[in-house]
Amino acid sequence: MTDQELERRLAQALDHTAPDDCEGVLSRCEARKGTVIPMTNKQTKNRWRPLIAACLALALVGGGGGLFYQQSYAVASVVSLDVNPSIELKVNQKEKVLACTPLNQEAREALTDMGGGADLEGTKLDVAVNAIVGALVRRGYLDSISSAILISVEDKNEARAAKLRQELTAAVDSVLQEQSNNASVLSQTLTQDAALEAQARENNISTGKAYLVRQVMEMNGTIAANSTTAQERLSALSVEELSDLLETGETRIPIGKSAAAQAAEQYAGTLSVDSVTVEVDPELDEVPAYYEVELHHPTLGEFEYRVDAFNGAVLSGRADILSGGKTQTGTQTQSGNQPQTGNQSAMVGEAKAKTAALAHAGVSESAVKYCNVWLEYDDGRPECYEVEFEVNGVRYKYEIGLYDATVQKSEVERKASTASGEDIGQEKAKAAALSHAGLTESQVTKWKVERDEDHGRLEYEVEFKSGGVEYEYTIDGATGVVLEHESERED
């Protein structure tokens, strides 16, 4: 056997055994699209490097005579992790942690189990990062699907910075995945910049986050021009909020999570109650942008509020929960068997809404990949239950009636369709709609079939009438799946 023959056999064997799950990759990519924001800062400045190294060596040696001590104490890279806690790690060439510094109060709290960061000194960087991310997850900083962690690597050696950044991004990502956590990982590399460092120190954040703040400010001059405190207020925001601002191009500064929590608590009348815990989730990419605040009362249950992201007005939620007060603008998510009050009593509840949607789709709960149910509001009033779930790469979205659990609207969407270029043709699209309606062609009149590529994929709009009812369908042009349907009795 020649070398080429051997290699050919190896290649063939690998080809036959390699996974062929393009769908699997694509489904994950959709969810993760844009989660890593490449940011680079090309400004170079090296004057600080020896100074910092010297100071650090001095500090480590105990303020004493070993100023020229040990190459291994020289800081090669500065890595920072920001969620809202900001933590900075100084690392030598061998990726060993020389110093771990919590930069704000939240970071100090997160690191209490690790001697305020001191315990991580001397460990390998990946071990330290693992430990820190684990602590952040445990403390709930990365719980929501929209939360984000920013990894910044500062190094005068760009190649080393890029490599470290890639490794850390992968490491953090894998910790998050192990914990089934869907928070986004953002990363960037920076070279040193004295102005940025000063800005960071002033606001008790890392230079990495300071760079993010700077980008938000530069994105649109309005923020910088409108307020002298802009930098300070932006620095207080979480990475998630900042990256949302960057993404949406928003020029106003949101009030921040704690102000939103306070607004909701004030409205709920629980400011003086210690036992109420609060969770805040910024939804700055929504229009209008708001903070979702959940108040957990040990006996009364959970209450959900929406707070305007810029003026702090409570958009929805129940006032004065302690006095069992007004319910006109709000709702209560029941926990346990709490007695229901007010007009809530007639609502069917999330469980029934879910059952109704699954039954309509003909899907059993055990088959769905995920299922989310929530109350949808309009003008501060509950409008319907929204139920979303996914089965075999097909996403279903339902609107279910509040009081009778009827299906008001349903949408079906194929995820990650790779079958581009395929076209089932008008006849098959028609047949798919008819079959869904349970009719035959002879029973229907006033056909209308339109081919539509407006949404970046091929769809057929099919309309017809039968027995005094107008039917309207949207059919996936590649697969024949019914994407949307409506039927209405003629007046």
Place this chain on the structure above:
Amino acid sequence: MLILLGIQTMEHGGGEDRRELEEMLSGVAAGDREALAQLYRRTRTAVYGLALSYLKNPHDAQDVTQDAFVRVWECAPQYRPKGSPMAWMLTIARNLALMKLRQRGRQGSLEQEEWAAIPAEEASVSPEDRQVLQTALAALGDQERQVVLLHAVSGLKHREIAAVLELPLATVLSKYHRALKKLRVQLEGDDAR
């Protein structure tokens, strides 16, 4: 130098491939999912080969393969078309594989090397495939296996393999020859010596 020349003439994967991969990658960078699907179909074997050569466990290698393409999707905007796109992707896969190995080390989940290399239920896998892969996994040293699998499936040149694996070129060359020789002995018996 003579040896080098001799080897390079055998290498496949010319400029054409590179250009096509570059195009797919720039499509991926622009968010084109179809480009990612193409890239996946084109390079999954190489990425899997690399992962398997490090992990020696098909399940872990499959996981890493999928993770690698997700990472490619995320990082494609940062790719700069000055090197080899294949080498760039394989470097991503290698980092993920190394991480997996470190995790394994910490968890101690795989004390023994697992040679159930190929899922038994795979219909497309012939007995020959099974034999050649199991031999490659069982008979070769780590570096030998990495070099030879990568060379067989990636179309990379030896110096590019050296860069991806972070090994000196001379090591790559000697491991490559030794690996092929060992494989031949294992597959054909002692006559091949």
